Amino acid sequence: MKQLVIAERIFLAVHVISTLFGLAGLLIILPNPQIIANLPPIGQTAFGWSMAGGGVAYIVFGAIAVSLYAYRTLGWWATATFMVPAIFLSLGSELLGTSTGFPFGHYQYLSGLGYKIAGLVPFTIPLSWFYMGLTCYLLGRAGLKVVVGSSWLRHWAALAVAAILLTAWDLVLDPAMSQAPVKFWVFQEVGEFFGMPYRNLLGWMGTATVFMSVGAFLWRRVPVLLSRRQLTLPLIVYLTNFTFGATITVCALDERFLFPVSLSVALGVIPAFVFWWTAPTLATVEDILSDRVSVDSPRSQVPATPAEILAK
Incomplete structure (x- = not known):
């Protein structure tokens, strides 16, 4: 378990660092070609590699960090x-979207995000749906206090909140990736909402709700109880990815885009922080789990994860 914690923290750190390097490259180095020209040959080569693979790296490292965290914690x-439905259902939605325009509007991916599945969707895109989707879902469950015996109304409310958190991230991600000087995808229609079609936001909400609902159904006998400390990684991942999109949107686009950034803060960042802050302490979680084990299975060996304990 200690090795998992170390690996998880390393990949999280690399995810955050690669995000910062990506911001520096997109906002500082690329707009000032003299900086590149003054680099030694090895520096120019390294910069070329980082720009070619930076988008892939930060997504892959984020997915690995969240996967290790989920395996260790859940x-x-x-x-x-959660991973399998998130990846395959989001990929199906993206393939449908890039082929027909439903549910996101007409758009296409450019280069910079890795190999394209069927020549349409970079393989990194379903990975980002997975790790950001799980991050939002765990924060949403914590915020709505979804525990053993919670009503389906509370479960559905948690799904709705999680979908809103994920869509709030898109409010800064889409302008940054499709309208900044360096583009990773483009819309092939005029969008009514700061260059984005309104149905793109509905597509995000719908896709998130579908794959999270499948995950929630499969988790119905494996309730999750996480402390504030255990939710720190999801919060860091959410804030890191928000910062990436928001920084590009604020720095590379005009002042009109302060509105979607502010909306993203109100619907995403603030609720995520509140959900993390109001989560129970680790001691409280341990007390609840201990009481559950002592009452339900006093002679059994305590499982390795809170989910396994609660499933007893």
């Missing part, structure tokens, strides 16, 4: 039953 069953 167990392999909960991790797999």
Whole structure:
């Protein structure tokens, strides 16, 4: 378990660092070609590699960090039953979107995000749906206090909140990736909402709700109880990815885009922080789990994860 914690923290750190390097490259180095010209040959080569693979690296490292975290905290069953639907259902939605325009509007991916599946969707895109989707879902469950015996109304409310958190991230991601000088995808229609079609936001909400609902259904017998400390990684991942999109949007686009950034803060950043802050302490979680084990299975060996304990 200690090795998992170390690996998880390393990949999280690399995810954050690669995000900062990406921001520096897009906002400082590329707009000032003299900086590149003054680099030694090895520096120019390294910069070329970083710009070619930076978008892939930060997504892959984020997905690995969240996967290790989920496996350590939730167990392999909960991790797999969220990961598989998230990746395949989001990929299906993206393939449908890039082929027909439904549900996101007409758009296409450019280069910079890795190999394209079917020549349409970079393989990194479903990975980002997975790790950001799980991050938002865990924060949403914590905010709505979804625990053992919670009503389906509370479960659905948590799904709605998680979908809003994920869509709030898109409010800064889409302008940054499709309208900044360096583009990673483009819309092939005039968008009504700061260059984005309104149905793009509905597509994000719908896609998130679908794959999170599948994960929630498969988790129905594996309730999750996480402390504030255990939710720190999801919060860091959410804030890191928000910062990436928001910084590009604020620095590379005009002042009109302060509105979607502010909306993203109100609907995403603030609720995520509140959900993390109001989560129970680790001592409280341990007390709840201890009481559950002592009452339900006093002679059994305590499982390795809170999800396994609660499933007893």
